[in-house]
Amino acid sequence: MAKRIVALGGGPGGYVAALRAAQLGAQVTVVEARGLGGTCLHRGCIPTKAMAATAGLLTGIRRAKEFGLRVSGDVAVDLAEMVARKNRIVQSQAQGIEHLFKAARVTLVRGVGVMESPRSVAARSADGRRVSIPCDAIIVATGSEPAKPSLFPFDGDRVLTSDDVIDLTRLPPTLLIVGGGVTGCEFACIFRALGSEVTVVEQADRLVAAEDEAVSALLQREMKKQGIRVLTGVGVTGVDRGADAVRVALSTGEALAVDRVLVAVGRSLNSREIGAEAAGLRAGPRGELVVDERMDTGVDGVWAIGDVTGRKQLAHAASAEGEVAAARAMGLDARMDFDAIPAGIFTCPEIGSIGLTEAQARASGRAVSVGEFLFRSLAKAHILGETAGFVKVVTDADSGALLGVHIIGPQAAELIHEAVVAMRAEATVDELIHAIHVHPTLAEVVHEAAGAARGVAIHAVRKA
Numbered sequence: 518m519a520k521r522i523v524a525l526g527g528g529p530g531g532y533v534a535a536l537r538a539a540q541l542g543a544q545v546t547v548v549e550a551r552g553l554g555g556t557c558l559h560r561g562c563i564p565t566k567a568m569a570a571t572a573g574l575l576t577g578i579r580r581a582k583e584f585g586l587r588v589s590g591d592v593a594v595d596l597a598e599m600v601a602r603k604n605r606i607v608q609s610q611a612q613g614i615e616h617l618f619k620a621a622r623v624t625l626v627r628g629v630g631v632m633e634s635p636r637s638v639a640a641r642s643a644d645g646r647r648v649s650i651p652c653d654a655i656i657v658a659t660g661s662e663p664a665k666p667s668l669f670p671f672d673g674d675r676v677l678t679s680d681d682v683i684d685l686t687r688l689p690p691t692l693l694i695v696g697g698g699v700t701g702c703e704f705a706c707i708f709r710a711l712g713s714e715v716t717v718v719e720q721a722d723r724l725v726a727a728e729d730e731a732v733s734a735l736l737q738r739e740m741k742k743q744g745i746r747v748l749t750g751v752g753v754t755g756v757d758r759g760a761d762a763v764r765v766a767l768s769t770g771e772a773l774a775v776d777r778v779l780v781a782v783g784r785s786l787n788s789r790e791i792g793a794e795a796a797g798l799r800a801g802p803r804g805e806l807v808v809d810e811r812m813d814t815g816v817d818g819v820w821a822i823g824d825v826t827g828r829k830q831l832a833h834a835a836s837a838e839g840e841v842a843a844a845r846a847m848g849l850d851a852r853m854d855f856d857a858i859p860a861g862i863f864t865c866p867e868i869g870s871i872g873l874t875e876a877q878a879r880a881s882g883r884a885v886s887v888g889e890f891l892f893r894s895l896a897k898a899h900i901l902g903e904t905a906g907f908v909k910v911v912t913d914a915d916s917g918a919l920l921g922v923h924i925i926g927p928q929a930a931e932l933i934h935e936a937v938v939a940m941r942a943e944a945t946v947d948e949l950i951h952a953i954h955v956h957p958t959l960a961e962v963v964h965e966a967a968g969a970a971r972g973v974a975i976h977a978v979r980k981a
Contacts, residue, residue, distance in 0.1 A: 519544040522846050523638045523652040525630045525791065528555020529832040530823030531658030532614055534839030538656075539621040541847040546650055547623060548630030548640045552607075553614040555660055556824075557832035559607055564683040565703055567603040569863050572710035576865070583902060594711050597686040626650070632657075632792030635818050639792075654818045654846040657798075657806060658839065659791050661784035661824035669695075669780050670758045677779045679704070689713050689777040693765055695753055696781035697724040699862050702736065704779060706865040709745050716746040716775070718767065723749055725862060729874040729909060729923040736925060739866055739905055786825050803827055810852040812842040820845060834858050859937045861930030866906045869933030872921030872940060875911050884914035888946070888970025890962050890977060892926040897957040903927035908966035910936075910946060917945035917971075928959055935963050946970050 520543045524531040527549030535545045552559045581588045618625055626648070628640040638650045663678035665671055673681045679700050692708050694701045697719025709715045717724070717740070723733040724740075724747065737747055748767070755766035762774045788804040797816045799807045805827025812820045820842035823835035837853060844851035862868035878885045893904035906926020912919055922936035939949055949967035954960050968974035 520654065520847060521652040522546070522654045522656065522843070523548065523630075523650055524656045524658055525632065525638060526555065526658035526660055526787075526823070527553045527614075527625070528658055528660050528823060528835065529557045530660070530835030530839040531555070531656065532618075532839075533836040534656045534658060534822060534843045535623045536617060536621055537840045537843035538846060539623050541843065541849070543843075543847060545621075545623045546626055546638075546652070547618070548626045548628060548638060548650070550627065550629045552611055553618075553625070554607075554611050556662075557835075558610055558614075560680045560683060562832050563607055563610060564603045565679075565700075565707070566863055567606050568599065568683065568707050569703065571599050571602070572707045573865070576710050580902065594688055596688050596711070600684055600686055603683065630659075630791065632796040632819075635796050635816050655796070655820070656839070656842045656846065657791065657793075657814075657819065657821040657825060658823045658835065659787040659825045660835075661786050661830065663781070664783045664785045666780070666782060668753065669756050669778070671780070672758065675758055675763050675777055676756065677777060679779070679781055682777075682779050685777075689775075691775040692716070692777050692779060693718065693763070693773055693775040694779045694781060696783070697721070697747070697749065698727075698781065698783070699725060701779070701781035702740070702864045703862065704781065705740060705745050706743065709740075709743050710865070714744075716748065716773065718751050718753060719747070719749045720752045721749065725864075725868065727860075728862070728868060728870055729921075730876060731907075731909060732868055732870070732923050732925045735906065736864060736866070736868065740864070743865065784824065784830060786827060788825050801827060810855065811845055811850075812838050812853065813845065818846075828855065829858050831858065831860060854941075857937065857940050859933050861933065863930060866903070866926050867924075867929035869924040869929035869931070870922065871933055871936050872919065873911060874921060874923065875909065878911045878920045885920070886912045886914035886946075886970050888912070888966045888968065888974065890965040890969055890974060892959075892962055894965070894976055895957075895959065895962050897959050897961070898927060900957065901927055901959075908932075908962045910949075910963070910966045910970045912946045912970045917947050919944065919946055919949075922963070922966075924963075926959075926962070932959060932963060935960060 522538045522543045524535045524547045527547045535547045626640045628642040641647045692713045694717045752768040757764040763778045765773045786804045806821040822838035824830045841851040859871040888910040892898040892906045898904045909923040911921040954964040965974045
């Protein structure tokens with residue numbers, strides 16, 4: 518008899534775990550209350566990147582004269598049509614997952630899932646019906662939701678979460694974004710390109726604080742060049758939602774009146790009301806389900822993956838964790854390498870990173886060598902008209918081991934994959950140096966930065 522596995526949640530962790538388990542011969546059921554693909558597909562990664570594509574195209578049209586093109590007539594933003602396009606993309610991707618489920622014979626149960634024990638999940642449908650699903654293993658992939666601090670009077674209209682803002686059909690003249698992390702900075706770039714006056718307030722002393730300090734600094738400079746007002750080291754002390762504006766008091770004493778406020782200050786983990794106690798799962802101080810690198814919860818037959826574990830809140834990390842959990846549920850040995858998970862931030866310019874920042878590497882006490890190379894020294898960047906940014910390669914000075922790679926510039930989230938493969942293969946910086954790169958391409962910037970780490974970059978002037 519095939520092993521019966523239930524995935525609690527159909528996001529990028531849960532649905533991938535389900536498909537992988539089915540490949541391995543399991544009888545799989547996925548319990549999902551909303552849409553297959555989860556937050557990433559319906560309210561996160563995909564909608565925001567669809568919006569960013571529109572914003573990028575608009576920026577390109579505005580710069581047409583630089584490329585020898587004459588564009589006559591007005592180019593107007595139709596936010597309602599932009600949202601409709603986003604919805605079509607989301608729908609097509611969700612249908613694709615449903616097709617994969619049917620082909621793999623994965624059963625989809627639409628409803629809210631709750632663990633009754635480590636061997637049973639109850640699913641409650643929208644009409645109130647409840648069904649118990651016996652199983653041999655459970656993979657918890659319940660994800661997260663936007664954090665909603667009580668200071669903010671959320672209404673889905675003037676005071677918004679990231680779930681709300683992707684469905685705006687009228688461009689806000691003025692937008693205040695509270696939170697200068699990944700989500701806040703991405704939306705700041707999108708709405709500024711579309712024409713909104715944007716202010717970003719961040720309590721920390723820099724934007725995207727998890728990134729290398731030099732990357733954060735350059736992003737802040739470029740956002741300011743785009744006309745985005747950035748206030749770091751500043752908090753919000755009060756919010757008054759009026760009929761015609763939202764008035765926001767800042768910790769500096771300044772008061773702002775804006776059309777809309779987007780609150781992007783992190784995410785709340787969906788670990789409550791899922792039956793964690795009934796299954797015997799242990800939760801950490803933030804509500805995260807505690808797991809090891811095998812995604813084991815410590816309860817026999819129960820694994821947890823994705824945002825709900827509080828580790829890497831990235832869709833691709835959840836998918837990789839899902840494959841590990843599925844393999845473990847089927848009796849195979851598998852584990853995550855949490856040090857080799859890349860990140861991509863779709864700001865303008867983009868960011869791609871993996872591994873240790875320069876500061877983290879130096880704090881480890883080892884001898885560190887760092888190579889940097891600017892996009893403006895690259896022919897392809899000038900051809901594209903996107904010269905802002907750099908690549909930083911952080912290495913062990915003795916062995917040449919790659920410790921981290923950090924990119925900010927055009928197509929950074931694509932370029933980082935060379936570093937991902939190199940680090941996964943335990944390649945050294947010398948192997949990057951000796952790998953021949955096509956000319957003219959953006960990828961040459963990684964090659965040159967690797968050379969700079971050894972002092973042999975061809976297109977850089979060596980410092981005396």
